[in-house]
Amino acid sequence: MNPTTRNPSHESAQHRRVAVITGAASGVGAATALLLATKGWDVLVHYHHSEQAAQDVVRACLDAGAQARAVQGDVADDAVCRRLAAEAVSQWGRIDGLVNCAATTRFVPLSEMESVNADEFIDLYRVNAIAPFQMARAVAPHMPPGSSIVCVSSIAGQLGSGSSFPYVLSKGAVNALTLGLARTLGPDIRVNAVLPGMIDGRWMRRGMGEDGFERVSAQFAEHSTLNRICTNEEIAASIAWLLDPACVMTGQLMVVDAGFSLGRPPASAGAR
Numbered sequence: 222m223n224p225t226t227r228n229p230s231h232e233s234a235q236h237r238r239v240a241v242i243t244g245a246a247s248g249v250g251a252a253t254a255l256l257l258a259t260k261g262w263d264v265l266v267h268y269h270h271s272e273q274a275a276q277d278v279v280r281a282c283l284d285a286g287a288q289a290r291a292v293q294g295d296v297a298d299d300a301v302c303r304r305l306a307a308e309a310v311s312q313w314g315r316i317d318g319l320v321n322c323a324a325t326t327r328f329v330p331l332s333e334m335e336s337v338n339a340d341e342f343i344d345l346y347r348v349n350a351i352a353p354f355q356m357a358r359a360v361a362p363h364m365p366p367g368s369s370i371v372c373v374s375s376i377a378g379q380l381g382s383g384s385s386f387p388y389v390l391s392k393g394a395v396n397a398l399t400l401g402l403a404r405t406l407g408p409d410i411r412v413n414a415v416l417p418g419m420i421d422g423r424w425m426r427r428g429m430g431e432d433g434f435e436r437v438s439a440q441f442a443e444h445s446t447l448n449r450i451c452t453n454e455e456i457a458a459s460i461a462w463l464l465d466p467a468c469v470m471t472g473q474l475m476v477v478d479a480g481f482s483l484g485r486p487p488a489s490a491g492a493r
Contacts (some may be wrong), residue, residue, distance in 0.1 A: 237288075240464070241305055241360060243267040243296050243352070244323030246275040248422045249373055253320055254278050256387040258287035260461060265309045266291045267323065276455040288313070296323050296352035299359075306359040316363045316463045321353035321372045321395075328429060329385040349391035350398060357402050358411070366409040372399050373456070375415040376478050392416075397475050402464035403472030411471040413463045418478025419450045443451045446480025 240257050244250040246268035255262045255278065264282050266289055268275035275291040282289035293383050294301035325348045329336050353372050360370075366438055377383025378392030396414060403412040419441040426434045442449050459477045462468055476482055 237313075238262045238317040239265070239309060239315055240318040240320060241265045241267065241309050241316055241356070242320040242322055242354060243305075244269070244277060245320075246271040246291075248322075249417070249420065249453045249456045249460070250320065250322035251278045252453040253322065253460050254289070255281050255451070256454070256461050257318075257464070258282035258285035258289065261287075262318070263288040263313055264310070265289070265305065267296065267305055268293055269295055269323065278449075288456045296356060299355045302352065302355040302359040306363060307358070309360075310363050312347045315365060316360045317365065319356055319360045319364075319367045319370045319433040320460055320464070321356055321370070323352060324349050324373065324391075326384045326388040331382065331386055331389075334386070335427060337386055341385075342390060345385075345387040346394065346439075348411060349388070349451070350394035353395060354398055357406070361406055361410060364410050367466050368410050369466075369468070370402065370410060370412045371460050371463045372412070372414040373460070374399070374416045374474065376416045376418050376476060376482055379416065379474070379476070380482070399474060400472050409469055411463075413473045413475060415456060415459050415463065415472055416474055416476045416478070417451055417456045418445070418476075418481040420453060420456060421450055422453045441481055442479075444481060444485050445478070446483045446486055448485075449479050450481075451479055 240262050242250050242254050245254045245266040254266050264287055266275050266278050279291050292305055296302055325345060355448045357370055360372050374395040375392040377389045378396045381389055383389045399412055399414040406412055419438055438450050441476055456477055
C-alpha cells in the first residue's frame with residue numbers, strides 16, 4: 222500500500238482535516254498522530270532521526286483509516302519547516318492543525334550550574350522554542366478559519382524546575398510564544414499549549430535510566446493529587462481536544478500533570 226493511500230473501507234467525510242505533527246516518531250507525537258487518525262484526520266508525521274519508528278507510526282495511521290506520510294528534517298532549520306508545510310499542502314491541499322511536539326533536552330540537575338554552557342542553551346532553544354515559531358509561521362498561511370495550533374510545553378516552564386536549566390528556559394519561552402501567537406493569529410487560528418508533568422514514556426526512561434525514572438516518577442506520583450503520572454496517550458487526548466473546532470479556547474496554557482502542580486490533598490480532604 223502506498224504510504225499515503227487510505228484504506229477504502231475507512232473512507233468517510235468529504236473534507237478530512239489535516240494535521241502536521243513535529244516529533245511524531247515516538248512519545249506524545251506518535252500517540253497524537255494515531256489518535257487523530259482514528260478521529261478522521263490525515264497526518265504528516267515529522268521525524269528527525271528515527272525513520273523506522275516514523276514509518277511504524279504511518280502504518281498505524283493507515284490501519285486506522287487515515288492518509289499519512291513521514292517527512293524527515295531538523296525543525297530548527299526554517300527551510301525544513303517551510304518544506305513540511307509545503308508537502309502537507311501538496312498532498313492534501315490544506316492544514317487544519319499543527320502540533321509542535323518536537324523537543325530535546327539534556328538531563329543535568331539544576332544544582333550543577335557549572336555543568337551547562339551557553340551553547341547548550343542555544344541548542345535546546347533552537348529546537349524547543351524557535352522551531353515552534355518557525356512551524357507556526359510556515360503553516361499559518363495555509364490554515365483555513367477555525368484551524369488550531371497546539372504547542373507541547375511543560376510544567377517546567379511554569380515551575381522553574383525540570384531536566385536542566387536550558388530545558389526550563391526553553392519551555393518558558395514556548396509558553397510566552399503560545400500567548401503571542403494566539404494574539405497574532407486570532408480570530409481565525411486558535412493557539413494553545415499543553416503543559417505535561419512527568420510522562421511515563423521511553424524519552425524519560427532513556428534520559429533518566431530505569432532506576433532514576435522509577436524513583437522520580439514515584440516521587441511525582443506521591444506529590445500529585447491523583448497519585449500518579451500521565452501517559453503519552455493521555456497527553457495526546459488533551460491535544461486532540463484543543464484541536465477540535467468545538468473547543469473555543471485560545472491563548473491558554475493547559476496543565477496536564479495529574480495534579481502535581483496542585484499537590485497532594487491533606488489527609489482529611491476525603492473525610493465525610
